[in-house]
Amino acid sequence: MTVETHYRTCPLCEAMCGLVIKTEGEKVLPPIRPDRDDVWSKGFICPKGTTLGHLHEDPDRVRVPLVKDSSGRFREATWEQAYARCEELLHGVRNTHGVDAMTVYVGNPAAHNFSLSRYIGALVMQSGVPMIYSAGTVDQWPKNVSSRCMYGNSWTFPAPDIMRTQYLVVMGANPHASQGSLLACPDVLGEMDKIRERGGKCVVIDPRRTGTCDHADEWIPITPGTDAALLLALGHVLFDEGLVDLGTMADHVNGLEEVRALMASWTPESVEATTRVPADTVRRLAREIAAAESACVYGRIGLCNQEFGTLASWLIDVVNLLTANFDVPGGMMFANPIAPAMVTLNFEEPCEPEFGRWHSRVRGAPEVLGQVPVSCLSEEILTPGEGRIRALVVVAGNPVISSPEAGRLDEALPLLDAMICIDNYVNETTRHADVILPGLSSLEQPHWDELIWSWAARTAGNWSDRIFGFGDRPDEWEVLVRVGALMGGRSNDEIDERAIDDEMFSGLCLFFGLDPTHVLAHYNSAPQNPGGPERITNPTSNGPERMTDFMIRVGHRGDRYGENPDGLTLQHFKDNPHGLDFGPMVPRVPEILHTPSGRIEMAPPYITADVERLYRRLGRDDGMVLISRRHVRSNNSWMHNVRVLMKGKDRCTLLIHPDDAAGIGLGDGSTARVSTEISSIEIPVEVSDEMMPGVVSLPHGWGHGLDGVQLSVAKEFAGVNNNLLAPGELVDKISGNAIVNGIKVEVAPVPG
Incomplete structure (x- = not known):
C-alpha cells in the first residue's frame, strides 16, 4: 500500500498544533510528528497530539449504534x-x-x-x-457574564497579546497542563520564556506551584477563592498612588469613578490575612504592572469555578483597563478571526x-x-x-x-x-x-476550529481534510439535526436533514445581507459520498464544511461571494496545507462593543453589587480547602483510555504540603480519606511543597471504576472522582457557576 502524508490541526485543545500524520491504507503509522512548517504552531506539539491514531483505532470506541x-x-x-x-x-x-x-x-x-x-x-x-x-x-460562565455586562456579548473575550507583552501575570491558569484556555497560542510556556529573554517578567498567582511556575520569575501563593479581593487591592493601589491611566480607552469607558469609589476601602492590608498575600507584595505588583512597557493580567478557570468567580473574572479586565493595557499591542486584545464563530x-x-x-x-x-x-x-x-x-x-x-x-x-x-x-x-x-x-473520530472528519480563533494570539487559519472515510454512516451534523427534529416532534420519515440545513443556512445568508439563492448556487447540489474524494476536496452541498466556507467569505477578509474578488474563500486554505497567517492582533475597540452606550461598561451594577458579599468573606477561616488540577497527559475525563498516556507514576493522588501531612499523620504513599458534607473518598497521598499550606489538590476527570463502563485501559487506572465531594448547591451567586475550587474538606489518615 502507498504511504500517504497528511497535514492536520490537532483538535484536542486551544493550542491548535499542526501535525504530520502518515497513513498506510486504514492504518495510522506512528509516530505522529509536529508540522514544523505550520504557520501557526511552527513545530510545537504536546503528548496528547501524538495519540490521534490511538484514539481512532481504539477498540473500545463505539462505531455502530x-x-x-x-x-x-x-x-x-x-x-x-x-x-x-x-x-x-x-x-x-x-x-x-x-x-x-x-x-x-x-x-x-x-x-x-x-x-x-x-x-x-x-x-x-x-x-x-x-x-x-x-x-x-x-x-x-463567570467570564461569559462579565463579558456580557462589559462588552455586550457573552462570547467576546479579551486575550493576552502574549507574543508582544513585557509583563505577564497568570492567575488561576496552568498552561503547562492546559496549553492555554481562552488564550489560543501554541507553546505558551515558550512564549513566557521569550518574555523573560527580552527583559520582561512573568508572575504566577496560584495556590499551587504548578509547572507553569518553572517558566516564571515569581510564584505568589494565594488562598483559593480570594483572587477578587487581591485584584481589588491592586486597583486600590493604582488609584491611591496616582497610577491609573486608561490610555487609548479613555474615550471608550464608562464607570471609572464608580470603580474608584468601590476600590477605596480595599487596601492591601485589609485583604492580607484572607488572601495570605503580603501587602508589600500587592503594592509592588501594582507598581510593576503600571510601570511596565506593556502588561497582561490573565486569569482563567481557577478564577471562574470559585466562590467569587464573576468578580474575579470582571476585575481581571478592570485592572488591565486601569493600567492602559487594554486593546493595545502587548496588552489584553480582541482576536480578529478569519471566520467568525456563530455564538459571537x-x-x-x-x-x-x-x-x-x-x-x-x-x-x-x-x-x-x-x-x-x-x-x-x-x-x-x-x-x-x-x-x-x-x-x-x-x-x-x-x-x-x-x-x-x-x-x-x-x-x-x-x-x-x-x-x-x-x-x-x-x-x-x-x-x-x-x-x-456514535460520532466520528477526529481523523474521519475535516477540521477548522470554529470558536477557538475568537481568542487567538494571531489572525490565522488552517484547514484539515478528513483522512479516513466513514462509509455509509451519517455525518455528525446529520445526527444532531435528526435528533433535534425528533425531540421537536417530527417523525423519522418527515425529516430531511439537508432541507433543514438549507433553511437555516438561508437565514444566515439573510443576516449577512446576502441573497440565499446566489449563495447556494456556489455549492454542489447533490449529496456526495462521505468517503469519496469529492467530499475531501470540495465544499459539500450541506453541513459544516459549507458553513466554514461561508464564514470565511463573510469574514473581514472574505470575498462575499464575488463582492470582494480578491477576498478569501475556504479554497485558499485548502491550497495552503500549512495554513495562512495574517499577523498579530490589532486594536478593535469600539468595533467589538455591543452595549447600548457603545462604550465599555467598567462598573456594571449587576457585578459591582456582589462586592458586598466578598467583603463579608474577609476574615473567614475555612480550614483545609481543596482545589482541582489537571495534567498535560490528560484531557478532562476522556483520554484515560490511551495506554501510552497512562504510563508513569500514579497521577490520581492527593497533593498536600509537608507541614499539613505531618500534622495530620500522613506520609508519602499513605492513604487519606477526604471528606465534605456530602461524601468522602479515599486516595493515595503525595506529599509536596508545591502546595501552599492549608490547601490540598485532587485531579479531576477520574473515577472510571463504575459498573458498565467499557473503557478497558481507563478502568485499570480508575482513580477517584473528585466531583463526588463538591456540593451541588455551592455556586458563584451571580453566574451560577459551580464552586469546585476552595471547597472546605476534612483530611484524615486511613488506618492500615
Whole structure:
C-alpha cells in the first residue's frame, strides 16, 4: 500500500498544533510528528497530539449504534433501528409530558469538534426545549457574564497579546497542563520564556506551584477563592498612588469613578490575612504592572469555578483597563478571526443584560445567560411534579464525572424515561443511555476550529481534510439535526436533514445581507459520498464544511461571494496545507462593543453589587480547602483510555504540603480519606511543597471504576472522582457557576 502524508490541526485543545500524520491504507503509522512548517504552531506539539491514531483505532470506541434491550444490555443496531428507538422514546415523553420534560446536556469536547461546534445550535433550535445544561456552568460562565455586562456579548473575550507583552501575570491558569484556555497560542510556556529573554517578567498567582511556575520569575501563593479581593487591592493601589491611566480607552469607558469609589476601602492590608498575600507584595505588583512597557493580567478557570468567580473574572479586565493595557499591542486584545464563530454574532440590537428571567423548578436557581447550574439537573430528574425532566440528550459529555455532586446525578439518570447519547464511548454517563449514537473520530472528519480563533494570539487559519472515510454512516451534523427534529416532534420519515440545513443556512445568508439563492448556487447540489474524494476536496452541498466556507467569505477578509474578488474563500486554505497567517492582533475597540452606550461598561451594577458579599468573606477561616488540577497527559475525563498516556507514576493522588501531612499523620504513599458534607473518598497521598499550606489538590476527570463502563485501559487506572465531594448547591451567586475550587474538606489518615 502507498504511504500517504497528511497535514492536520490537532483538535484536542486551544493550542491548535499542526501535525504530520502518515497513513498506510486504514492504518495510522506512528509516530505522529509536529508540522514544523505550520504557520501557526511552527513545530510545537504536546503528548496528547501524538495519540490521534490511538484514539481512532481504539477498540473500545463505539462505531455502530447501541440500543439497550429489555435486560439492560447494549446491543448493536442499524442506524434505522437506532433512530426508530429514539423516535419511540422521545415522542413518548413529548406526547405524554410535553417539551418542558426534555432537555440537552452539552459537553466540553463539542467546542473542539468540527460538526458539533457548528450544529449544537441546530439541535437545540429543532428540539424546542426551553433550556439546556452544559459544562459551561462548571468552567467558564463567570467570564461569559462579565463579558456580557462589559462588552455586550457573552462570547467576546479579551486575550493576552502574549507574543508582544513585557509583563505577564497568570492567575488561576496552568498552561503547562492546559496549553492555554481562552488564550489560543501554541507553546505558551515558550512564549513566557521569550518574555523573560527580552527583559520582561512573568508572575504566577496560584495556590499551587504548578509547572507553569518553572517558566516564571515569581510564584505568589494565594488562598483559593480570594483572587477578587487581591485584584481589588491592586486597583486600590493604582488609584491611591496616582497610577491609573486608561490610555487609548479613555474615550471608550464608562464607570471609572464608580470603580474608584468601590476600590477605596480595599487596601492591601485589609485583604492580607484572607488572601495570605503580603501587602508589600500587592503594592509592588501594582507598581510593576503600571510601570511596565506593556502588561497582561490573565486569569482563567481557577478564577471562574470559585466562590467569587464573576468578580474575579470582571476585575481581571478592570485592572488591565486601569493600567492602559487594554486593546493595545502587548496588552489584553480582541482576536480578529478569519471566520467568525456563530455564538459571537450579534443577532439582536444592543440591550441591557437581564438575568434571572426565570428560575429552576426545584431549587429556584436564577437563569443566567439561558442556563442554570448543571448541578440542578439531578434534582430536576429526581423531584416529582409537573416539568420533571424525563428525557435527556447528552452530546459529547460525561457529567457523571465532570459535574458537581456527581454521585447524585449517577443515581438520577436511570430514572429517566429516555436518554439518548451522542458519544464515542460507553463511559460513566453513557452507560445509562437507552441509545448511543456514535460520532466520528477526529481523523474521519475535516477540521477548522470554529470558536477557538475568537481568542487567538494571531489572525490565522488552517484547514484539515478528513483522512479516513466513514462509509455509509451519517455525518455528525446529520445526527444532531435528526435528533433535534425528533425531540421537536417530527417523525423519522418527515425529516430531511439537508432541507433543514438549507433553511437555516438561508437565514444566515439573510443576516449577512446576502441573497440565499446566489449563495447556494456556489455549492454542489447533490449529496456526495462521505468517503469519496469529492467530499475531501470540495465544499459539500450541506453541513459544516459549507458553513466554514461561508464564514470565511463573510469574514473581514472574505470575498462575499464575488463582492470582494480578491477576498478569501475556504479554497485558499485548502491550497495552503500549512495554513495562512495574517499577523498579530490589532486594536478593535469600539468595533467589538455591543452595549447600548457603545462604550465599555467598567462598573456594571449587576457585578459591582456582589462586592458586598466578598467583603463579608474577609476574615473567614475555612480550614483545609481543596482545589482541582489537571495534567498535560490528560484531557478532562476522556483520554484515560490511551495506554501510552497512562504510563508513569500514579497521577490520581492527593497533593498536600509537608507541614499539613505531618500534622495530620500522613506520609508519602499513605492513604487519606477526604471528606465534605456530602461524601468522602479515599486516595493515595503525595506529599509536596508545591502546595501552599492549608490547601490540598485532587485531579479531576477520574473515577472510571463504575459498573458498565467499557473503557478497558481507563478502568485499570480508575482513580477517584473528585466531583463526588463538591456540593451541588455551592455556586458563584451571580453566574451560577459551580464552586469546585476552595471547597472546605476534612483530611484524615486511613488506618492500615
